[in-house]
Amino acid sequence: MDRSLCALLLLGALALPDTWAGHHSLRYFHTAVTGPGLGEPRFVSVGYVDDQPFMSFDTDSPGQREEPRGPWMDSMKHEEPEFWERQTWIHRATAQNYRVGLENLRGYFNQSAGGVHSFQRMSGCEVSPELTFQRGFDQHAYDGRDYIALDMETLTWTAAVTPAMNTKRKWEADRSYTEGWKIYLEEECVQWLKKYLEMGKETLMRTDPPSARVTRHTAPHGEVTLRCRAQDFYPKEISLTWLRNGEEQPQDTEFIETRPAGDGTFQKWAAVEVTSGQEGRYTCRVQHEGLSEPLTLQWEPESSFTWYTVGGIAAALLILIAVIAGVGMWRRKHSGGKGSDYVPAADNESAQWSDVSLTAKA
Structure with missing residues (x-):
């Protein structure tokens, strides 16, 4: 990993408190879609921290660049331009690898050319309130159905359909690939999550009552x-x-x-x-x-x-005032300005592993 990225991770980890309320997660969603009239398959990647998007990449966007999502990531775009340049380069390469992966999968399923097909991947990690690793996941789907998933306990791949046995055999033949994913999910993913939690704590650590x-x-x-x-x-x-x-x-x-x-x-x-x-x-x-x-x-x-x-008493008083004033209808005022909401861009290591899985492995 680049020294600058290592420094970013370290600074984020040092600033965190000992415990945070609830469990937290970092997830990346990658999707490649091909079909008549689309030309090159479209590739979209979105990253989420605690179900809040924080960065994304789309081959259909102008410039095909990695972009921050959410105000708390904007500062990083200005302060760490080399980070975004690296992410952009990685995802452009990953998009091409997903296109190759789609071709491989179509062959595994004995599908002729044409038609609409999709390949999806969700990977990431979850930590405890003490910010220690709880679980990792790497799951793949083809045409909307489960395809293959990593079993973190046995370090094996579970094929959900018969054609996925091709991928299972190839990935398990290269032990270093699976072991590398385990290291990433248990260690580096956790460090990135800690960093993002610190950067977005005002948004991610708030509590809005129902x-x-x-x-x-x-x-x-x-x-x-x-x-x-x-x-x-x-x-x-x-x-x-x-x-x-x-x-x-x-x-x-x-x-x-x-x-x-x-x-x-x-x-x-x-x-x-x-x-x-x-x-x-x-x-x-x-x-x-x-x-x-x-x-x-x-x-x-x-x-x-x-x-x-929680403010029920205040609401009741507002209704009473409205009635006294002769107002015919009172509408509850909905709160606004709450930011935005399962498909973001991966950090550099996550994208690199995606490259391996879709070229040499798929």
Whole structure:
């Protein structure tokens, strides 16, 4: 690694506190797509820290250059121009290697020329609140289906489909390739994550409490569902629990996974089917790092569209003032300016390993 990059990593690590709330992750998403009318296959790479994009590369962009994503990365573009130059060079080379990889994969699947095909890769690492390595991942997909993935415990590759056995045999024949990935994921990836956490701590380490509400929905045949929805929260870890007469109902609860809202915050809901007339027996408990204590919500017909937030008392006062003033309608003011949200550019080592996997290995 270049000495300048080593220095960047060291400075970032030295500035970090001993512990940070929650787990943290650094993930890179690479995608190559080919199809009629596209000319050269398009290659896109995006990097995420804690599900927040921080840099990206796109062969369809003007100049085909690595670019920062998010205000907290802008300073690095001006202070470390050689870093971005190196990243740009790496991803231009990686794009060409992914094009070769697509050709190899089409041969493995006995596909004729033409048609739309895609190759995707997600790699990265996750650390504990103490910023120690927890797990690493390197997963590949072809045409939207799992293709092959690294097993960090056994240092072997798991083929998800029969054609992937070609890649498995080649990669496992070169032990140094897999061992190199292990070193990168367990050591260097962690050091880069520490650096990025320090650079973006004001954004990445903030806590935005959720707003939440319970709504009632009736299906065409009369089935009644209560839905507990939380939104506007950060970080993404949250717990929604339905209780009936104070007892948890895990078996009867339907969840959607936590999703980015597009403004730097997240949203999630949990639903439970109930017997009509028994809605009052159910409560939803919302737990999040941004709340001083859990929220406990019930469905109330007269206020089913009211959002409950940490500032609920203030909201109630605003409504009262609006009523007194004769205002016919009061709308909850949504918070704004929260920044942006699973496909960023890799650091230099990550991109180099991508090069190896898609040329000599694929």
